[in-house]
Amino acid sequence: MNPLLMINAFTAHLGRISVIARHAFTQLVRMKVFYFLAFFAIILIGSNFFNLPQHEGPEAAGVNILRSIKSWSLGAMTLFSVVLSIVATALLLPKDVEDRTLYTILAKPVPRIDYLAGKLLGVLLLIFVSLLVMDLLMTGILQVRTNMVLSKQMAMAEARGWSVSDIAGLKADILAQGPTFSLQGAVLAVFLRATVIASMSLLISTFSSSTLFTTIVSFLIYFCGHFQADARAIYLSSEVGTDVGWVSQAIALLVSLILPDFQLFNVIDSVIEGQLMPLVIFGKLILVGLFYFSFYLIASWFVFAKKEF
């Protein structure tokens, strides 16, 4: 094929995908999904007032508040992104079929893969924008709170006559609980997890006939995904001659092949505790996200390409 024609065809694909993605984004925005952001703001403000019992010494005073802000914020982000990635993806396809808007779209020169990719990217765009806004809110409040804790603790340390190195150590400990690059990495991990879940829901919605079925099955698979590592371990151990039955072996193989290991994303918890996210883990999460996005999208295309309306 002529390279120029190939470039034109590729540009046309991107153009159509972008139109469908922007439309899906607008559709979800006009469903007033962003109201969740107000809910998030309330959670964020509320997390400032959670005074957990303090067991550590006075040098740790205020740090719990920083952890609480991060924990509640990332928890709310996870909840929002997981629910939205499943429900929005499960909703968009059956709704188009039911309303027959899909007929008018597929009756245009729109390849089915463009339609699927556009819908998925529209959902992901919405999640990305929402997480970005939530991240900005969280980082802003965390920065203000960190400065408050820092000035209080520095005054306390100086009053108690701590050495310069001890003060520097205390400062580093407090800053590690504030807004860090690892925290931004954790937010990105939340987004990548949502990407995997949305892609998986897309695949389910291509062969399911209702939004409810897609939603329930997607949540179940998300839940099962947390045991993917265990399933993989069962399958691998069965190969070296244990007494695992062939049914268990087959199920374990299926689960470990099809489902992503959602435990990988538990790295978010250690970031809440103030630990650094290693760059290797970060890179691994990106690769896992991209792999499952592509895998589920292509699988969805195989199912959807044969589907009759």
Add this chain to the structure above:
Amino acid sequence: MTDSSPAVEIRHLVKDFKTSFKRQPLRAVDDVSIRIMPGEVYGLIGPNGSGKSTTMKALLGLVAPTSGECAIFGKDSLKVDSRDEVGFLPENPYFYKHLSGEETLNFYGKLCGIRGTKLRDRVNELLKLVDLEDASHRRIGGYSKGMLQRIGLAQALIQEPRLVILDEPTAGVDPVGSREIRDLIFKLKEQGITVFLCSHLLEQVQEVCDTVGIIFRGRMIKEGNLDDLIAIEDQTELVVKDASPELVAEIAALIGRDGAAELVRTGKPRTTLERLFLRETRDQKNSESNILK
């Protein structure tokens, strides 16, 4: 591809749908062949469940034929590029309720690769054509049935297709809206656009179509030029204005004297209920607007 290739070519189309286990598949379309030449207006008529919509869907690649082939301007219907020059209005369409009429046309235009000034001009032109300029910024969710059909027709025409497929274009629309859609089909015909429509409203099909196919239980039972199909070959119609009873009696006597010819019926021709309705509502509208002036 030259213009001499048929706009629509359906050859021996068969479509079976799977039902539950162990039961025979349901044959929705059974060996249907249709050929529509460019510029023609073709009407496919038949009762509910006779296979009209399935035939159209097969032509658009929305369902895959069990056997047989469908092509649009020589391109296989299962290929995406066959849809380059087709506009489709499905039966009872629902467009995205959150979009306005203008946004809807912009969306479909962009899907067809139209951008910028060209798209803007085309959208304005179509809004004018379907008489929705005043409602262009209103959300589709607030449109009436007739307005939905008209915006549906506009989206079908967005990329200036050479073939327009209309599935029950006037279903559920009031007589005025129905007449407007019929007038639009006439405009398309004047522009040389091929129209393939299916409808229950036989009178409308009769008004606009050149060729008609009658489909029943999935099989094409009659097809041909409309005038040829509906003409009663052994009868001649003579409509006379301001004829006195004496003249009518004289004509009747003349026919009686012929021996071979037979007078079947005399009387006043009747208008249709649709024409009566349209005339009365138009007169009412005019008198109301005169009072307001």
